[in-house]
Amino acid sequence: MKRLGLGGLFFAWLYGVPFLLVVGLIRRTSTPYTPTRDAAQAFGATTDALLTAGLVLNAALPAAGLLLAALSGEPTWRRHFGWALGGMVLVYLGVALAGSMATTTLIGHDPADQESDPPVGHCVPISGGRGCPGG
Known part of the structure; x- marks a missing residue:
């Protein structure tokens, strides 16, 4: 049972974390059709x-796996999770590289909404002697 649990933890890190990060980065670089500001905020959230x-699980899963493998006396899984800590650093470097190449921040950015500007219903006088049309 403990081998199954450690294997599940390892493969959750190996496949789950990159999946979350790739999906998040694809969503961040896409230009979604968000008709309203609320939809844009929901997409960004x-x-x-x-x-x-993805970033939290990238640190938590290898650390927890290494701790559990050491406590259960599994040298093979301890070695796997030791290498996973090195992979964790590589994943953070990859995300940092993607963040440095992006035009906006990776976290905390709302895409622009596609809502059209409301029509102007009143005249706004402009300085310089030009008044509103029609008086």
């Missing part, structure tokens, strides 16, 4: 949640 979960 979901993207932030994916990226944050």
Whole structure:
């Protein structure tokens, strides 16, 4: 049972974390059709949640796996999770590289909404002697 648990933890890190980060980065670089500001904020919040979960799990899963493998006396899994700590650093470097190449911040950015500007219903006088048309 403990080998199954350690294997599940390892493969959750190996496949789950990159999945969350790739999906988050794809969502961050896409230009979604968000008709309203609320939809744009919801899209940005979901993207932030994916990226944050990926980054937190990238640190938590290898550390927890190494601790559990050491406590259960599994030298093979201890070695796997030891290498996973090195992979964790590589994942953070990859995300930092993607963040440095991006035009906006990776976390905390709301895409622009596609809502059109409301029509102007009143005249706004401009300085310089030009008044409103029609008086």
